[in-house]
Amino acid sequence: MSLLAVSNLTKRYHRGGKPFAAVDEVSFEVGPGETLALAGPSGSGKSTIARLVLRLIEPDAGRIGFEGADFLALSGAALRARRARLQMVFQDPLAAFNPRATVARVLDDPLRIHNIASRAERPRRIAALLERVGLDAGLAARAIHEISGGQRQRVAIARAIATRPSLIVLDEAVSALDVSVRGQILELLLDLQRRERIAYLFISHDLGVIRAVAHRVVILDAGRIAESGDARAVIANPQSPVGKALVEAAPRLTRNRP
C-alpha cells in the first residue's frame, strides 16, 4: 500500500491578472521506505507540490492520502498528530530557523510540541538525535548562525527525524552543500531510510544526485507530469522533450582519468 497518494492535485495562482496552474492535475504515489524524486525546470511546480503535501498551502482541486487517511480532511488534533509523521527539510535552514536560537532549542521544539519526551528526558533525547546525525553533543549550546552550512543541514535533519516521521519532504535540501558534505548528508539519509524505513519526497534540480539516491523520478514541466519511472532508466534514456533537455544540459566533468 502506498504511504502518500496524490491524485489530480491542482494549484492556481495569478500572474499579470491571469490565472495559471502552477500545479496541474498531478498524481503520484510514494511507498514506505521509498525515495521518489521530483525534477523539472525552474518554475515547473516542484516547491508548490511540496507545500501542498505539507499543507502549508491548500490546493484548488485534488486529493492527498497519507498513511491511509484523507490528509486534506484532517483538522485540529488529528491533523497535528498526523503532521508529526510528515516532516520537511529545505535548502536554506537559516531561513527556516531563528538564527539566534540554539541548536538545543531547535531540537527541543518538536519534542515538546508533539509531546514526545518529558522536560527531564529531553536533553538526553537531543544528545541522541545529534549523535544520530553525526554531530557532537557539545554543539547543542551553539547558536544556529554559529555553525557551518553542513552542520546546520544535519541539525535540520535531526529535527525532522525527532518525531519519527514516515515521510520527509526535502526541497533542494543538499543543493547548497559542497560535494563532500553533500555526500555525507546523502549517506546519512540513506542510512536512516534503511534503518527506519523513512520515505523521501526528494526535490532536486541535480540529476546526478537524483540518480544516486532515488528509486523513482517524476519529471514535471509547467505544472504537469512529463514522464516518470525508474530514476536511473529515465535519466539514462529520457523520453519527454523536457527530460531530454534537462539531461542534455547537465554539466559534465570531463577528466582524463589515469
Added chain:
Amino acid sequence: MTVLLSIRNLKVAYRRDGVAVQALKGVSLDVEAGERLAIIGESGSGKSTLALAAAGLLARGAEIGGRVDWFLPASAGAKAEDRQPSVLATSHPLLGREIGFVFQDPSSSLDPVMPIGKQIAEVTRTHLGLGWKDACAKAKTLLERVRLPDPSSALHAYPHQLSGGQKQRVAIAAAIAAGPTLLIADEATSALDTIVQAEIVALIRRLVSEDGMTLIFISHDIALAAALADRIAVLRHGELIELGGTDQILNAPRHAYTRALLDAHLGLDANPLLDRQGVSA
C-alpha cells in the same frame, strides 16, 4: 594581462563567544581583467569571506589584515585615487556599479516588499542615471536575458511569488544591471535546473567576452565551475591550497584534497549510492 584586483596575505577573523575564528589565513591572489575565475572548496573553507572581503562588504566586527588593491579602468567611472593601490578597506569600488554581487543567500539580494521590476530599475537609475521609463524598459530586457518567463508580468511580482530559481535569476539580473566591471557570483546558480543553468553560463560568457566583464564564480558544483572558468582556485580551511588553469586542476591536480573534491562529484556516470547501501523499494 592586466591585474584588476590584487589580494595579498589577506587574513580575516570573526569573533565568536569572545574567541577569534580565523576564516582566512593569509590568502594571496591576483584576479586578471577579463578572466573567469572559479573558487571551490568545502563548506566553511572561506569562499564567501574572500568574496565579501574583496568587495569590502565584511560584517562589522570582522578583523581584517593584509591588502586588497583595485586597479579599475577609468572607463568604469572610478575616481583617480581608485586606480592607485589602496590600503585595505579604505577605498572600495562601488557596489552595484563597478561590482555586481550575487549573494549566496538570495534573501540578502532581494527586498521582500518591493516588486522585482522596481528593484532592478533602482540599480540602473542610481548608477546609470536612467529615468523611470528607461529604467523599467531596461529591467524588462534584463529579465529576458536571465530567461525569466513572461518578463512583463514578472516586473510586478514580489519575491515570494517567485520560485527559488526565479529569485536567483532576478538577483543575477540586478547584479549585472549597471554593467559592472566585476561580477561576483556566490553560489548564484545552486537552485537552477540544468537548462537555465546552461543559459546563465552562456549569458555570463557573453558578458565576459563582449562587454569585457571579469568574473569571480563561487560554486560547490565543480562540473559547472569547470565549464565556466579559465582558472580555478581551491580553498581549504582558510588557505588557498591550489590555483591553476581549469585543465590543470581537472587533469593534473597537485593537491590530494583537490583530487578528493573531484572524486566526490556525483556525475551522471557515478555509482549510485543506493547500490552500495543495498536499499530497495
